[in-house]
Amino acid sequence: SQKIEQNSEALNIQEGKTATLTCNYTNYSPAYLQWYRQDPGRGPVFLLLIRENEKEKRKERLKVTFDTTLKQSLFHITASQPADSATYLCALDPLGTGFQKLVFGTGTRLLVSP
Amino acid sequence: DAGVIQSPRHEVTEMGQEVTLRCKPISGHDYLFWYRQTMMRGLELLIYFNNNVPIDDSGMPEDRFSAKMPNASFSTLKIQPSEPRDSAVYFCASSADRRNTIYFGEGSWLTVV
Numbered sequence: 001s002q003k004i005e006q007n008s009e010a011l012n013i014q015e016g017k018t019a020t021l022t023c024n025y026t027n028y029s030p031a032y033l034q035w036y037r038q039d040p041g042r043g044p045v046f047l048l049l050i051r052e053n054e055k056e057k058r059k060e061r062l063k064v065t066f067d068t069t070l071k072q073s074l075f076h077i078t079a080s081q082p083a084d085s086a087t088y089l090c091a092l093d094p095l096g097t098g099f100q101k102l103v104f105g106t107g108t109r110l111l112v113s114p
Numbered sequence: 115d116a117g118v119i120q121s122p123r124h125e126v127t128e129m130g131q132e133v134t135l136r137c138k139p140i141s142g143h144d145y146l147f148w149y150r151q152t153m154m155r156g157l158e159l160l161i162y163f164n165n166n167v168p169i170d171d172s173g174m175p176e177d178r179f180s181a182k183m184p185n186a187s188f189s190t191l192k193i194q195p196s197e198p199r200d201s202a203v204y205f206c207a208s209s210a211d212r213r214n215t216i217y218f219g220e221g222s223w224l225t226v227v
Contacts, residue, residue, distance in 0.1 A: 042220055086179065104156055106155075
């Protein structure tokens, strides 16, 4: 069956450290993988997109990797801050044709303590 | 831009009642999506529209759910009759085209008692 898995347990780290979140998928061949941030009581907000032919993408303190062989994406936040505390969702396009039918993981909650 | 606007933000209703959720997408966006989020199942696509036309409603759970988009600036998601298992956060989202960023609204928190 098709699955997207993110660690359901919260990730607790100290301010200044690098947070690494994992997204694994099975039985999909996405052309894109996206990461979103969701704060409590708010809608998801798009952060980064990485294409299947890209190994790594960076945006300020964020870095995403995409390994189509391992069927895994890693999301890194360097020099983490308490303001980075949120739930992070990965999403992929199962059809490889666009974002009309994104499939989301259940998210990992990140807690950054001062 | 005001972003995607949803109403109501919170609704508590009794089982069997009709629920109507409303959405105003970002002006100029051709795609509109309705998602549902629960703790157990996460964020799931219910239906999406392109240029006001429903394209794929395979995620709509039952015939009790219906969605319309009468014009480019308004969409509704209706549940009739509502059941306790429909309790969830319902998100509306829009995008300019099929390869563009999807923008989510703040959600409508529905509780059916």
